[in-house]
Amino acid sequence: MARGTPATQQLTKAGISFELAEYEYAPGGERVGLQAAEAMHVPPARVFKTLMTEVDGKPVCAILPSDAEVDMKALASVLGAKSAQMMKPELAERMTGYKVGGISPLGQRKSVPVLLEASARDHETIYINGGQRGLQIILRPDDLVVALDCRIAPFAR
Known part of the structure; x- marks a missing residue:
């Protein structure tokens, strides 16, 4: 598996330390984050999924624990918007x-606003998609905030 993805390249360029973890990706799974957590024997609350949403019609990247769901009203509210949808x-x-299944919040083609679920700060390190199916990046939540220049807010249930 190639380890040089746009996501890892962004972190390397920024001088942010990270580790990589690989797992056997099972195609067709609806809950990629939960599958990744199980395959790596990591609590689902530490494996964060990347969801692309539209908030008042504009793209927003939402990063939240794999065992949580986006509260669309809360997501919209955090951004001062009226509505949000997948x-x-x-x-x-x-x-x-x-x-899909390999979407990372890092190294995306187009820069969009990013929100990280507040519960990320409950963990010393979290796992996020590395930009390839079966590849996870392990890093400190505060380092992810720096890399993405993102906001931290509660928007999951």
């Missing part, structure tokens, strides 16, 4: 340059 998978792939 982005269609085809659009998410075009916008990010990644395939």
